Amino acid sequence: MTFNVNHPLLFVIVGAIIAIVLAQSAFFLTRAIKRAKELGLGEHIKKTVISAAIFTIAPAVAVLIGVVALSKSLGIPLPWLRLSVIGSITYETVAAGNALEAANMSAGTTVADPSIYITIAWVMTVGIAAGLILVPFVTKKLQSGLAKVGMKDKKWGEIFNxxxxxGMISAFLGYVFCDVGLIAKGDTSGLIPVCVMATSAVVMAICGTIATKCKIRWLTDYALPMSLIAGMASAIPFTMLLGG
Amino acid sequence: MKNTNLSYMESVHKYGRIWGIAVACVLFAFPVALSLIFSTAPDFGVLLKGIFATAPMYWAVGIVEIFTYVPMLGAGGTYLSFVTGNISNLKLPCAIDAMERAGVKASDEEGEVISTIAIAVSSIVTTLIIIIGVICIVPLTPVLESPVLVPAFDMILPALFGGLAVVFISKNLKLSIAPIILMLILFIFIPALNASTVGIMVPVGVIFTVIVARILYKKGAL
Structure with a gap:
């Protein structure tokens, strides 16, 4: 068959794999909802579903931008598959970039050689397979070990959590400040993420205060998506002001 | 109660394994299928180079990530997240926020189900948005790449963690001081730490904070 990065058959195969991944999520979702009802968490189900869905929109569009960016050299099906499973934008871009570089190709050119295309698909698949392969085998052990710790000392279990x-949040806060050192060289763009984070934090704090003071419970359900969108929107003027 | 407890958790692990192994097989079958369809083998020289440039770092990070994220995601959340990806920038914040609002902990069964619901919904919504995007890629590309919107999507992580930080720091003020100072110093003074290496620093931050928490707890300060 003549190769083309956007061959219709590739769309069919990728679509089928993505359907399997969707089915897995739907399977776990229905079981968890059933169990949540049994545990008396009924009132939280709808709220969790709605706010998770709303919160996901902006980050998902960011993932879509990754698909668009990679589609220039790899066509649509491969980035569509890779960004719907496992990897993140940063990983898939790096993996594809490494493979293209190993083949002496630049990121902008469309891959025309099927052998190179298949090689890139392999690199993207194998490069990040650690979690995929190990999770089915270690999760249960890890979880039951942790459950024991939590049972022994409930208070410590909560603090541990x-x-x-x-710890994770502090790493990302550190990352937000990674370019502030550039100010010494007269480059203020390192302040953009700091200002964006501050905006998001202020919006979250305001939402929290209003929600408790005025007893508006539903506000807390949307506080995180609101602070996310406000922060992202603030990035536009901050970038104009501080330079990108 | 205990029995049904056990059976739900047991079933999560059982089906998690089955799905996990099945999806792994399907994902590895994809490049094999490409070879069969286009009757071409991969270029093994390029393949080795590409894998050597990519795998060592991401396998190391991946293994550490399992130990860091499993306790936070819960079992069902783990089985789903490690298939659908985007954990630190999407699935985990989504699950943390949902558990926080419902007042449940990841280590309890209540937290387990809430986390699973949030992550499953998030995975489904992400997949659907990408499907819509792929169908409408021609009209959407100029919008998504417009110079006005690019900075907004570049800043998604600071925008996400600003809000999340307020919630958790305000609740654990004493415990958050040491890790934040450490991370600020590391990220400001080590140039190699940036957007592409922040993933490696997550486990560092987690382990450090757990140690600090243990010390403070033993001293009765928490």
Whole structure:
């Protein structure tokens, strides 16, 4: 068959794989909803579904931008598959870039050689397969070990949980400041992420305060998506002001 | 109660494994299928070079990520997230926010189901948005790449973690001081730490914060 990065058959295969991945999510979703009802969490189900869906829109569009960017050299089906499963935009771009570089090609040119295309697909698949391969085998052990710790000392179990979240958040807060050092060289663009983060934090704080003071419970359900969108929107004027 | 408890968790692991292994097989079958369809083998020289440039770092990160994210995501959330990806920038914040609002912990079964619901919905919505995007890629491309919108999507991580940080720092003020100072120093003074390496620093931050928490807890300060 003559190769083309946008061959209709590629769309069919990728579509079928994505249908399987969707089915997995739907399977776990229905089971979790059923269990949540049994556990008396009924009132939280609808709220969780709606706010998770709303929160996901902006980050999902960012993923879509990754598909658009990669589609210039790899066509639509391969980036569509790769960004719908496992990887993140940063990983898939790096993996595709490494493979293209190994083939002495630049990122902008469309891959015409099927052998190179297949090689890139392999690199993208194998490069990040650690989690995919190991998770089915280690998750249960890891979870039951943790459950024991949590059962022994309930208070510590809770602190442990919060400490993990905070550890992750602190790493991303550090990342937000990674380019502030550029100010010394007269480049203020390093301040853009800092200002964006501050905007998002202020919006979240305002939402939280209003929600508790005025007893508007539903506001907390949308506080995170609102702070996310406000932060992203603020990036537009901040970038104009501080230079990108 | 205990029995049904066990059976739900047991079934999550059982089906999680089955789905996980099945999806892994399908994903590896994809490049094999390409070879069969176009009757071409991969270029093994390029393949080795590409894998050597990519796999060592991402496998190392991936293994550490399992240990870091499993306790935060819960079992169902883990089985889904490690298939659908975008964990730190989407699935985990989504799950953390949902559990926080419902007042449940990832280590309990209540947290387990809420996390699974949030992550499953997030995965489905992401997949659907990408499908719509792929169908409408021609009219959407100029919009998505317009110079006005590009900065907004470039800043998605700061916008996401600003809000999340307020929630967690305000609740754990004492515990958050040390990790934040450490991360600020590391990221400001080590030029190699940036957007593409922040993933490596997540486990560092997590382990450090857990140690600090343990010390403070033992001293009775928390």
């Amino acid at each position: 919060n400490a993990m979240f905070l």
